[in-house]
Amino acid sequence: MNQTTPLLRDKLAWDGKKLVVTSDAVIDKIRRQALSASTSKSMQSCAARWVGERLLRNEVEDPFAPAPIGTSAHSVMEDMFDEDVYERPERTLALAEALTIRDSDVMWPEVPEDDDGVRALTRVNRRRWIEEVKTAYEGLWIIEDPKTIEVYARELQIDGLTINGVPTNGFIDRVRYGVNKRGKEGLIVEDYKTGKVGNTRFGDDHGDQIRIYAAALKEKTGELPVGGTVLYTKFGKSRDIDLSPGAMSKTLKTFELSWKRHNRYMQSREFPTKVSALCGWCPLINACPVAKEEGKTVSEKVADQMHSATHLGIPALRPGASVAAMASTEDTIVAKHGQEVSFFMPDPFSYGIPDEQMAEVERASELAAHMYASGENPIISTDKDHRMSKITEGKVWESYTAEGELNPNSYAAMGVFGTAELAVEALHRGGLPISGTNVTALASTFQHIVVEAQEHWTGSKSAADGANSRMRGALRTVLATLPMPFGEDAAAWDAWVVAAIRRCKSITAVALHLFSEERTESPWEALAGIAPESAPEPAAPAPKAASKTTAKAAPKAEEAVEAPAEAEAPVDAPAPEPRRVIRKAAAKAASPADDIDFVPDDFAVTDDAFVS
Numbered sequence: 001m002n003q004t005t006p007l008l009r010d011k012l013a014w015d016g017k018k019l020v021v022t023s024d025a026v027i028d029k030i031r032r033q034a035l036s037a038s039t040s041k042s043m044q045s046c047a048a049r050w051v052g053e054r055l056l057r058n059e060v061e062d063p064f065a066p067a068p069i070g071t072s073a074h075s076v077m078e079d080m081f082d083e084d085v086y087e088r089p090e091r092t093l094a095l096a097e098a099l100t101i102r103d104s105d106v107m108w109p110e111v112p113e114d115d116d117g118v119r120a121l122t123r124v125n126r127r128r129w130i131e132e133v134k135t136a137y138e139g140l141w142i143i144e145d146p147k148t149i150e151v152y153a154r155e156l157q158i159d160g161l162t163i164n165g166v167p168t169n170g171f172i173d174r175v176r177y178g179v180n181k182r183g184k185e186g187l188i189v190e191d192y193k194t195g196k197v198g199n200t201r202f203g204d205d206h207g208d209q210i211r212i213y214a215a216a217l218k219e220k221t222g223e224l225p226v227g228g229t230v231l232y233t234k235f236g237k238s239r240d241i242d243l244s245p246g247a248m249s250k251t252l253k254t255f256e257l258s259w260k261r262h263n264r265y266m267q268s269r270e271f272p273t274k275v276s277a278l279c280g281w282c283p284l285i286n287a288c289p290v291a292k293e294e295g296k297t298v299s300e301k302v303a304d305q306m307h308s309a310t311h312l313g314i315p316a317l318r319p320g321a322s323v324a325a326m327a328s329t330e331d332t333i334v335a336k337h338g339q340e341v342s343f344f345m346p347d348p349f350s351y352g353i354p355d356e357q358m359a360e361v362e363r364a365s366e367l368a369a370h371m372y373a374s375g376e377n378p379i380i381s382t383d384k385d386h387r388m389s390k391i392t393e394g395k396v397w398e399s400y401t402a403e404g405e406l407n408p409n410s411y412a413a414m415g416v417f418g419t420a421e422l423a424v425e426a427l428h429r430g431g432l433p434i435s436g437t438n439v440t441a442l443a444s445t446f447q448h449i450v451v452e453a454q455e456h457w458t459g460s461k462s463a464a465d466g467a468n469s470r471m472r473g474a475l476r477t478v479l480a481t482l483p484m485p486f487g488e489d490a491a492a493w494d495a496w497v498v499a500a501i502r503r504c505k506s507i508t509a510v511a512l513h514l515f516s517e518e519r520t521e522s523p524w525e526a527l528a529g530i531a532p533e534s535a536p537e538p539a540a541p542a543p544k545a546a547s548k549t550t551a552k553a554a555p556k557a558e559e560a561v562e563a564p565a566e567a568e569a570p571v572d573a574p575a576p577e578p579r580r581v582i583r584k585a586a587a588k589a590a591s592p593a594d595d596i597d598f599v600p601d602d603f604a605v606t607d608d609a610f611v612s
């Protein structure tokens with residue numbers, strides 16, 4: 001590009017692998033008051049790139065670039081579904097074409113006074129523009145008959161709503177009344193896409209967007225929509241989106257993580273880099289030290305639109321230099337401020353980035369989402385292409401490092417590491433294979449139990465809380481007293497998880513009772529007459545060598561405990577079930593602890609064990 005002003009010299013600086021914003025005005029410009037689905041996606045990718053795009057975005061757009069053509073197609077579809085203006089039977093290709101021509105008259109007005117050369121150029125552009133806009137929306141008639149659509153809202157604004165604690169903004173293209181695949185009637189959230197159908201193998205940005213919109217609609221109407229669909233109007237395809245609780249939870253947790261990251265970056269003014277296939281489309285690539293180190297080069301499709309490192313003019317902070325010092329540095333390079341910059345932001349998604357490159361990018365986002373959904377904060381990918389900046393440890397009460405990652409020294413790190421370690425111990429004791437799948441599944445299960453019980457007690461789910469630590473202690477007791485149903489089906493695990501949560505809650509209730517001011521005189525009297533029917537089970541199964549069987553085929557924990565007894569018993573006299581039944585001797589005067597409900601150890605055979 002022909003540009004001589006160092007555009008960003010007094011705004012940004014490189015500090016190792018981070019981009020530092022050195023200007024208050026820039027921070028004010030890029031700070032979001034609310035999070036949109038697209039900014040959330042950016043927060044999961046390279047934050048430095050996001051800053052560069054914000055600063056280098058030009059107000060003057062190429063009218064034939066994919067994004068403006070898509071916007072114009074959206075506008076036609078929005079107007080066509082305006083029920084105050086057009087009846088349903090009028091929703092035809094002819095109406096859409098008439099609306100497009102109407103818009104083209106505004107976009108490409110022909111001035112009779114102009115000479116023929118100018119008028120000819122206007123006509124050529126106008127015809128081309130009409131065809132490209134029509135191409136972007138006409139596939140809608142392949143997907144559906146627009147005359148049958150019962151519209152609830154068009155361009156529904158979701159600004160001002162809070163989703164999962166995150167202030168949100170944006171517009172939902174279309175909400176209609178409909179019936180989902182299971183025959184349930186309700187609202188269906190829809191989004192028009194004029195680009196290509198996304199590859200969902202490693203991630204689903206379009207699905208996440210629909211799920212965020214679905215959560216917003218629930219916030220607005222009180223009801224979760226019965227369906228969500230992406231309408232690929234250029235290619236005549238549609239895709240129904242999974243709105244199940246699991247899928248919603250994962251998306252919304254990532255959304256929450258994105259907002260936390262945004263706020264941290266704004267506070268620290270430091271924006272981490274993340275090398276990926278998108279580097280080739282990044283407006284900072286020619287100045288980015290990380291991309292250079294990784295050998296990333298500009299995509300040929302946008303090479304002529306990229307600024308050189310000299311034009312960008314982003315300095316590097318000297319070791320030890322502070323952000324404030326950089327902000328006051330005199331600009332000694334030639335500066336012709338006010339110079340017009342003509343830069344059309346390349347949009348890799350609209351240009352059609354190759355699937356394999358997109359998959360590489362999506363894999364990183366998916367990894368982050370998975371880790372966050374299971375309670376961890378994404379730390380570092382070992383994948384060379386997704387490596388992040390070096391981690392700097394903070395204070396114990398700081399869950400995140402300056403780079404926005406898990407602080408290894410924090411209470412939160414102790415929490416998530418402790419849970420992971422507990423899972424490994426439990427699998428080892430159960431004689432089960434210690435594989436990534438098994439450990440992750442069991443650690444996530446433990447985390448679910450801990451967080452449920454913790455939230456019941458304090459209303460918080462933070463891994464950094466003392467309550468989280470207490471619940472992990474309670475969970476250790478649960479593991480020693482309620483054998484896990486290894487080898488049994490999902491229903492058995494459902495029952496065990498419910499029982500484990502209840503026992504954690506009950507332990508908490510007893511602890512709170514002990515903490516209360518009330519003291520019972522001779523509390524041991526309540527124990528008089530209570531005896532086990534048989535010897536109690538050992539506190540925990542003995543360690544057993546890891547088996548090569550899978551988790552599903554592994555023996556029950558109880559069986560592992562009982563095995564030695566069976567070996568010693570006569571062949572025709574199997575060892576009795578070591579069930580412990582507690583009986584109360586007699587009715588006692590009511591005490592504050594009487595209503596503490598402990599799920600019995602043999603909960604699986606107790607009919608009323610799960611009555612709340």
Ligand code: SF4
Binds near residue numbers: 284288
């Ligand atoms: S070149 Fe790559 S790593 Fe550097 S800022 Fe751009 S996207 Fe981030």
